[in-house]
Structures are given as C-alpha cells and as structure tokens.
Amino acid sequence: MSDINDTHDPGLRSWVASANEEGTDFPIQNLPHGVFRRTGSAEPWRGGVAIGDQVLDVGALHAAGAFSRFGPIAEQAAALASADELNGLMAAGPAAWKALRTALSALLREGQPAQPDALVSQADAEYRVPARVGDFTDFYTSVHHATNIGRLFRPDAPLMPNFKWLPVAYHGRASSIGISGQTFHRPRGQTLPAGATAPTFGACQRLDYELELGIWIGQGNAPGEPIPIAEADDHVFGLCLLNDWSARDIQAWEYQPLGPFLAKNFATTISPWIVTLQALAPYRVAWTRPDGDPAPLPYLDCAHNRTHGAFDVRIECWLESQSMRDGGSGPSRLSSSSFRHSYWSVAQMVTHHAVGGCNLQPGDLLGTGTQSGPTPGEAAALIELSVGGQQPVALDNGETRTFLADGDTVIFKGWCEKPRFARIGFGEARGTVLPAR
Ligand code: MN
Numbered sequence: 550m551s552d553i554n555d556t557h558d559p560g561l562r563s564w565v566a567s568a569n570e571e572g573t574d575f576p577i578q579n580l581p582h583g584v585f586r587r588t589g590s591a592e593p594w595r596g597g598v599a600i601g602d603q604v605l606d607v608g609a610l611h612a613a614g615a616f617s618r619f620g621p622i623a624e625q626a627a628a629l630a631s632a633d634e635l636n637g638l639m640a641a642g643p644a645a646w647k648a649l650r651t652a653l654s655a656l657l658r659e660g661q662p663a664q665p666d667a668l669v670s671q672a673d674a675e676y677r678v679p680a681r682v683g684d685f686t687d688f689y690t691s692v693h694h695a696t697n698i699g700r701l702f703r704p705d706a707p708l709m710p711n712f713k714w715l716p717v718a719y720h721g722r723a724s725s726i727g728i729s730g731q732t733f734h735r736p737r738g739q740t741l742p743a744g745a746t747a748p749t750f751g752a753c754q755r756l757d758y759e760l761e762l763g764i765w766i767g768q769g770n771a772p773g774e775p776i777p778i779a780e781a782d783d784h785v786f787g788l789c790l791l792n793d794w795s796a797r798d799i800q801a802w803e804y805q806p807l808g809p810f811l812a813k814n815f816a817t818t819i820s821p822w823i824v825t826l827q828a829l830a831p832y833r834v835a836w837t838r839p840d841g842d843p844a845p846l847p848y849l850d851c852a853h854n855r856t857h858g859a860f861d862v863r864i865e866c867w868l869e870s871q872s873m874r875d876g877g878s879g880p881s882r883l884s885s886s887s888f889r890h891s892y893w894s895v896a897q898m899v900t901h902h903a904v905g906g907c908n909l910q911p912g913d914l915l916g917t918g919t920q921s922g923p924t925p926g927e928a929a930a931l932i933e934l935s936v937g938g939q940q941p942v943a944l945d946n947g948e949t950r951t952f953l954a955d956g957d958t959v960i961f962k963g964w965c966e967k968p969r970f971a972r973i974g975f976g977e978a979r980g981t982v983l984p985a986r
Pocket residue numbers: 687688759761793916918919
C-alpha cells in the first residue's frame with residue numbers, strides 16, 4: 550500500500566490557499582490526521598486533517614454528505630476519521646486509509662467547491678493525543694546513538710553484541726504521553742553521585758531529550774500470530790515526532806539489569822499530526838547495512854524492506870530557553886539529521902515486536918529510538934552533544950547547556966523533500982521543563 554499515485558502529484562493545488570504556499574508543512578499531498586477542537590472551548594474533540602494553516606473538520610464534511618460519492622469504504626473511513634480518537638480508523642486498515650486519502654485529495658483540490666465552514670484555523674485549535682495508546686514501546690535503532698551513549702555508560706563495550714542482530718527496545722509508559730505543548734516538572738528520583746556508595750534522592754540534574762519518530766500501529770495482529778515482514782507496512786498507520794524525555798542520572802543508577810524505568814516514564818511528548826505511510830511513499834529509500842555487518846535473519850529481511858525500508862524524514866531539534874523568550878530572540882538549533890540513517894527499519898521493528906506472539910493493537914505507539922546520524926552535528930540528545938556533560942553546547946544567545954535547564958522548551962521539527970515531489974512536514978513537537986516540585 551505504499552504506492553505513489555495521483556494524490557502525490559506535485560502539481561496539485563487546493564482551494565485552501567495557504568496549502569499552496571511554499572514551505573507549508575501541510576500541502577494537499579500530505580493530509581495528516583489528528584484530533585482537535587477550538588482552543589479553550591467546550592467543543593467536542595474530533596478528528597481533523599491539516600491543510601495549509603487550517604484544520605479540515607472531517608466530520609463536518611461527512612455530515613454534509615461530501616464523501617458519499619466516493620463509495621461506502623471512503624464514507625465509513627471518513628466517519629472513523631472524525632471520531633474523538635482515531636483507533637477505529639487505524640483498525641480499518643490500508644484499503645480504508647487509501648480510499649479516504651483519495652477522497653480527501655479530491656475534495657480539497659482547487660476547482661472543487663470551497664467549504665469554509667468545515668475549516669478551523671490552526672491558530673485557534675488545540676490538540677490531544679490522537680488515539681487511545683494501549684501500549685508504548687521505545688526502540689533503540691540508531692547505531693550512532695547506541696555507540697555514542699554506550700561509550701559513556703560502558704567505555705569498554707559501547708555496542709552490545711545483540712545490537713546488530715535485533716532491534717533493541719523496552720516497554721515504556723503510555724499514561725504520560727502528552728501532546729505538543731506538554732509541560733512537566735523536572736523528575737525526582739534516586740541517583741548515585743560520582744564516587745558514592747549509596748544513592749541520594751532529589752531532583753534530576755541531567756535532564757535530556759531524545760529526538761525520535763513515533764510509529765502509530767494501524768491494524769493489529771492476533772495473539773500468537775506473527776506479522777511477516779512483507780506485510781508489516783500494512784500494520785502501520787503513520788509516523789509522528791516523539792520526544793522521549795530522559796533523566797540521565799536516574800537512568801545511570803537504575804538501568805541495569807532491566808532497562809529504563811523512572812528515567813523515562815514521567816513524560817513523552819508527541820506531535821499532534823500523524824503523517825500517513827501513504828503520504829510518505831515518495832520519500833522511502835533503500836535500507837542498507839555497512840559492508841561487513843551481519844545480514845538480518847530471514848524473518849527480518851525481505852526484498853521490499855531492502856529497496857524501500859527506510860524513510861528520508863529530515864529531523865531537527867531546537868531549544869528555546871526562558872531568557873530567549875524574555876529577550877525576544879528565537880530558538881537555537883541544536884542538531885539536524887534524517888531518519889534514513891536508522892539501523893533498523895519500521896517494518897523490522899513491527900515484525901520483531903510481534904514475532905514471539907505479542908499482539909499489537911490499533912493505537913499502539915512505538916518510538917524509533919534517538920535518531921542520531923553519523924556525524925557529531927547529527928546527535929539527537931544532549932548527552933551526546935555535550936559528550937556526557939563534559940563539553941557545554943553553545944546556544945545562539947550566548948547561553949550554554951550540558952543538560953536541560955528549568956524553563957527550557959525543546960522543539961522538534963520534521964519534513965520530507967525530494968525533487969519532483971511536494972515538500973511535506975510533520976509540524977512540531979514541543980515540550981517545556983518546569984522546576985521540580
Ligand atoms: Mn528513547
């Protein structure tokens with residue numbers, strides 16, 4: 550279902566004028582799904598699609614009968630896409646997603662009747678986590694991140710022997726996933742001061758972000774029924790931006806032998822829009838391994854994964870401090886990279902997750918792991934940029950950071966661009982650190 554079709558035509562224009570502007574994240578070729586209402590209102594939460602600087606209220610168009618001419622599959626999908634959580638749309642599967650995308654693309658094209666009553670300005674909208682997340686799993690798929698951070702935690706053996714054989718992950722916490730704009734208090738917990746033999750309890754001193762993508766599971770699998778890798782993409786509804794906030798000092802003390810716990814369960818911030826796998830079809834690239842690295846075991850290998858397994862999603866991290874806000878200066882860019890460098894693909898993560906019999910469910914969320922690229926400027930967490938806190942990172946306004954300060958807002962951006970295709974974007978995932986309670 551990853552085929553490129555006329556909905557990706559870069560020449561398409563919309564009757565929503567802002568969707569035709571250069572640099573918009575949401576041209577008519579994108580059509581990402583989210584859940585919104587007017588900010589501060591008592592309106593019901595409902596499904597929407599981002600178009601230019603507007604949100605298309607899918608339910609308003611559906612109620613007006615706009616989807617009926619596209620057939621029952623598209624009409625049913627439109628009803629699911631207007632719900633207050635998108636689990637039903639995710640469960641409907643790729644044929645429904647494709648029918649809905651075709652209908653939305655047709656309805657929003659220039660020359661079709663404008664539907665201003667079905668639009669809400671994004672400036673007036675607020676969002677929530679767009680689906681009920683039953684389970685959250687966070688992977689660890691960047692070999693560059695794993696090597697950089699492994700060197701800090703275990704200088705003698707930075708890369709664990711399993712890394713190149715399976716996509717490493719831990720089961721995370723769904724309840725503390727928040728939407729862009731999330732604020733949270735700096736966590737408190739146990740840490741072991743350098744040289745000490747007993748831990749102390751207090752506020753985290755080494756608070757960090759992790760620049761990741763989120764993978765929204767679409768249709769699930771029955772318990773005990775694996776997902777063959779050639780079918781894995783049919784189980785993925787789309788991608789978003791994801792910040793796996795991390796308390797490095799808590800992590801260092803608690804992580805052995807069972808992995809992260811309180812270091813990562815206090816907050817996870819995602820972007821409101823889910824960019825569908827269908828929208829991302831033009832930006833897929835070959836998934837490759839460096840010469841000499843092991844080939845994946847057969848259950849993690851297929852022809853489509855080799856030729857189209859990776860996604861060239863450009864990702865950036867920005868930091869806006871309290872003094873930048875006070876002084877009116879803009880945020881400072883910390884790093885940029887691409888998801889194409891991931892050592893493991895989306896399909897491999899999905900297939901590996903289910904291969905032992907685990908059932909994935911619509912609305913499950915997978916984090917890709919921190920997506921650090923091959924060069925130092927592509928490091929996707931402060932612990933790497935500051936080399937474990939030893940080399941302060943300079944910000945544009947003269948401040949420095951080794952780890953996050955109270956009042957810091959971390960902003961992730963993502964987009965895809967490619968010659969002969971439209972540029973599509975993910976919007977933002979932003980979150981702000983409040984002082985410890
Ligand atoms: Mn992570």
